[in-house]
Amino acid sequence: MDPIDPTADHVRPAMPDERADVRGMHLANRAAWDEAAERYEAWFDEAVALIASGGTNLLPPERELIGDLRGSCRRAIHLQCAGGRDTLSLWNAGADEVIGVDFSPRMLDLAHRLAAAVGAPARWILADVLDTPTELDGTADLLYTGRGSLMWLQDLDAWAGVLRRLLAPTGRLVIFEGHPAEWLFDVDEDGRWIATDYDYFAGPEASKGWSPEYIDHLSIDDDDQSWKFARAWTLGEIITALLNAGLHLDRVAEHPTDWWGGHADVRPADRGRIPLSFSVLGRLPPA
Numbered sequence: 598m599d600p601i602d603p604t605a606d607h608v609r610p611a612m613p614d615e616r617a618d619v620r621g622m623h624l625a626n627r628a629a630w631d632e633a634a635e636r637y638e639a640w641f642d643e644a645v646a647l648i649a650s651g652g653t654n655l656l657p658p659e660r661e662l663i664g665d666l667r668g669s670c671r672r673a674i675h676l677q678c679a680g681g682r683d684t685l686s687l688w689n690a691g692a693d694e695v696i697g698v699d700f701s702p703r704m705l706d707l708a709h710r711l712a713a714a715v716g717a718p719a720r721w722i723l724a725d726v727l728d729t730p731t732e733l734d735g736t737a738d739l740l741y742t743g744r745g746s747l748m749w750l751q752d753l754d755a756w757a758g759v760l761r762r763l764l765a766p767t768g769r770l771v772i773f774e775g776h777p778a779e780w781l782f783d784v785d786e787d788g789r790w791i792a793t794d795y796d797y798f799a800g801p802e803a804s805k806g807w808s809p810e811y812i813d814h815l816s817i818d819d820d821d822q823s824w825k826f827a828r829a830w831t832l833g834e835i836i837t838a839l840l841n842a843g844l845h846l847d848r849v850a851e852h853p854t855d856w857w858g859g860h861a862d863v864r865p866a867d868r869g870r871i872p873l874s875f876s877v878l879g880r881l882p883p884a
């Protein structure tokens with residue numbers, strides 16, 4: 598099951614002219630995410646309390662990959678940072694400075710407010726991730742992304758090229774992301790895994806409406822929301838894009854971790870049987 602609502606009336610394959618227009622799909626997504634920021638606004642006080650108490654929103658596999666950043670990370674860059682809660686979790690993990698990039702003005706407004714509330718040394722850059730400013734090139738001691746990010750991108754080669762240019766010579770790339778296989782499974786009323794009718798190889802689909810476990814209903818009716826374009830990139834496409842960009846991959850792993858709480862209704866006996874997330878640890882190749 599994916600974070601859009603697969604049962605909503607408004608789900609259809611993207612049309613050929615839409616698929617051919619990467620930037621057009623991203624612009625539509627930007628409008629949809631600005632609407633969805635309403636949900637993140639409701640989580641603001643919780644986010645302030647979490648970050649102010651030195652806490653983290655990162656999940657155990659991410660914490661293990663990222664480790665203790667104190668003394669080893671001058672700059673952490675978080676791509677598709679939303680309201681900044683995960684970005685500032687990197688600050689709490691010890692990064693001296695954090696930079697978040699996102700294309701939603703409303704999300705970045707939240708991120709600004711969150712950083713101000715906790716006094717964090719953060720910068721927020723409003724940009725499509727594909728247009729991340731070149732002034733950041735070669736500066737990321739930690740480059741982090743994931744948790745529902747790749748599915749919104751419609752040009753993975755361009756994305757992987759951005760990762761490559763942002764990494765500092767000794768920087769680490771950490772991706773922790775939803776597993777594409779996740780889109781193929783849902784649960785029946787007894788909590789047993791069943792197959793969805795999602796086509797793994799279909800490419801982008803257009804939708805309105807959000808899954809109740811995540812963004813749920815907004816103050817704008819589903820009918821009146823912006824169309825958005827998402828897709829499950831296959832693991833092969835993701836890894837190939839990273840390798841083609843010239844990145845060195847130290848580790849690729851698959852995890853049963855439910856990264857967005859979309860599978861809480863799986864019966865205990867069936868937990869852990871399906872990969873729901875994956876991670877990549879990478880860096881620039883040795884000079």
Ligand SMILES: C[S@@+](CC[C@H](N)C(=O)[O-])C[C@H]1O[C@@H](n2cnc3c(N)ncnc32)[C@H](O)[C@@H]1O
Pocket residue numbers: 623626627630631677678679680681682683698699700701704724725726727743744745746749750
């Ligand atoms: C599910 S959130 C990312 C996960 C995040 N860690 C969180 O706290 O939920 C997806 C984010 O990606 C952003 N986004 C989607 N496509 C983007 C693009 N092409 N460029 C920049 N940001 C993008 C959205 O605005 C949204 O804030």
